[in-house]
Each structure stands twice: as C-alpha cells, then as structure tokens.
Amino acid sequence: MLQHTALLYASTFPLVFMAYATSNPNPQEEALLQWKASLADANSLSSWSPTGNSTCCSWLGVTCDAEGHVAELSLPSAGLRGQLESFDFAAFPNLTKLNLNNNSLVGDIPFRFSKLPNIVWLDLGSNYLSSPDYSRMSPMPTLEHISMWGNKLDGMFPEFILSCTKLIFLDLQGMISMGQYQIHWPR
Ligand SMILES: *[C@@H]1O[C@H](CO)[C@@H](O)[C@H](O)[C@H]1NC(C)=O
Ligand SMILES: *[C@@H]1O[C@H](CO)[C@@H](O)[C@H](O)[C@H]1NC(C)=O
Ligand SMILES: *[C@@H]1O[C@H](CO)[C@@H](O)[C@H](O)[C@H]1NC(C)=O
Numbered sequence: 001m002l003q004h005t006a007l008l009y010a011s012t013f014p015l016v017f018m019a020y021a022t023s024n025p026n027p028q029e030e031a032l033l034q035w036k037a038s039l040a041d042a043n044s045l046s047s048w049s050p051t052g053n054s055t056c057c058s059w060l061g062v063t064c065d066a067e068g069h070v071a072e073l074s075l076p077s078a079g080l081r082g083q084l085e086s087f088d089f090a091a092f093p094n095l096t097k098l099n100l101n102n103n104s105l106v107g108d109i110p111f112r113f114s115k116l117p118n119i120v121w122l123d124l125g126s127n128y129l130s131s132p133d134y135s136r137m138s139p140m141p142t143l144e145h146i147s148m149w150g151n152k153l154d155g156m157f158p159e160f161i162l163s164c165t166k167l168i169f170l171d172l173q174g175m176i177s178m179g180q181y182q183i184h185w186p187r
Pocket of ligand 1: 053
C-alpha cells in the first residue's frame with residue numbers, strides 16, 4: 001500500500017508541476033487554480049482548467065476587463081467547501097467584485113483580502129467564516145458594499161469599516177452583537 005502511494009506521488013507530481021509551469025504564465029489563472037486545488041469540494045468549477053487556449057476569463061464566475069484582468073469573481077451558491085487561506089488576493093489588483101455568498105467556506109477570513117486595491121463589492125455572507133485579524137488589515141477606501149452576514153464572526157468592532165469612506169451598504173449581522181454599536185453612514 002505504501003509502495004503504491006509512493007509510486008502514485010512519484011508519477012503524478014512531476015506531471016502536475018510541469019503542467020503548471022509550462023502552460024500557466026498568467027498569475028491570476030495560477031492563483032485561481034491554486035485556490036481550486038485547496039478546496040475540499042470544487043465540483044462546480046470544472047471549467048477552471050488550464051487546458052487549451054482559453055484564458056480564465058471564460059471560466060465559471062470569472063469576468064475580465066478589456067485588458068484581460070479578472071474584474072469580478074462571482075460564485076454564490078456554488079457548493080464550494082474549503083478555506084480562503086490559499087486564495088492569493090495579491091494576484092487580483094483589478095478585482096472590483098467578489099461574491100462567495102452561500103458556500104461552505106470555513107476558517108478565518110484572511111486579513112490579506114483588505115489589500116485588494118480596487119475592491120468595490122464584497123459578499124462573503126452565509127458561510128462558516130471567522131473574523132479576520134482586524135489589526136493587520138489595510139484601509140479599504142474603495143469598498144462600497146460589504147456583506148458578511150451569516151458567518152462565525154466575533155463581536156469585535158471591525159475598525160477597518162471606519163476606513164471605508166465610500167460605504168453604501170453594510171451587513172455584518174452576527175458580528176455586531178445586541179445593537180451595541182450603531183453605524184450611521186452619511187451619504
Ligand atoms: C492555440 O493557439 C495556437 C496559436 O495561437 C494555435 O496554433 C493552436 O491551434 C491553438 N490550440 C487550440 C487547442 O485552440
Ligand atoms: C445555497 O446554496 C445551495 C447549494 O449549495 C442551494 O441549494 C440553496 O438554495 C442556496 N440558498 C440560497 C438562499 O441561495
Ligand atoms: C489594473 O490594475 C493596475 C494596477 O493597480 C492598474 O494600473 C490598471 O490601470 C488597472 N486596469 C484597469 C482596467 O482597471
């Protein structure tokens with residue numbers, strides 16, 4: 001059994017590695033494939049594959065801008081199970097919208113999501129996610145819509161919200177307990 005497993009690793013690893021190294025010069029594509037590979041259930045992402053000449057712009061849930069940068073990633077109710085830990089937020093400088101509502105994502109929300117320089121619309125609601133490390137987050141002055149409703153967030157006041165000077169929509173139910181905090185956003 002052990003021998004079988006070792007053989008399997010020895011024979012598949014170089015292939016997988018070569019496939020990534022040779023056909024994936026696009027860092028966004030590589031980042032998406034890396035995240036997909038980390039998921040326990042990614043059955044809905046069968047179109048996320050580096051084969052052929054197609055770019056990630058044609059993959060399920062991916063919308064690109066005219067220059068071929070990923071501008072939106074929208075995968076609500078996609079049956080995804082896993083974590084956001086391996087999601088390389090830094091690979092998506094042009095991402096404006098991220099919608100992962102109603103999946104089965106667990107673990108911490110990585111504080112690195114706050115480094116998305118152009119994010120406008122963020123919905124991580126209806127998962128099983130825990131609070132990010134607020135102290136390590138960056139200001140998010142581009143954010144207009146944020147929903148994290150229906151997660152396992154703690155009751156800490158999310159300081160980064162104060163940096164969201166363009167915010168129009170905020171839904172953090174479950175994060176702000178017992179109406180202890182009232183957030184008024186003049187606009
Ligand atoms: C990929 O593109 C190359 C050149 O751009 C072309 O020669 C080749 O036929 C294409 N392959 C597929 C599978 O479309
Ligand atoms: C949530 O996603 C599941 C599929 O994973 C779907 O069956 C259900 O209808 C979705 N719920 C909502 C409120 O969209
Ligand atoms: C994509 O992001 C880069 C880096 O932030 C920026 O220079 C470029 O103008 C952006 N492109 C679009 C179409 O927003």
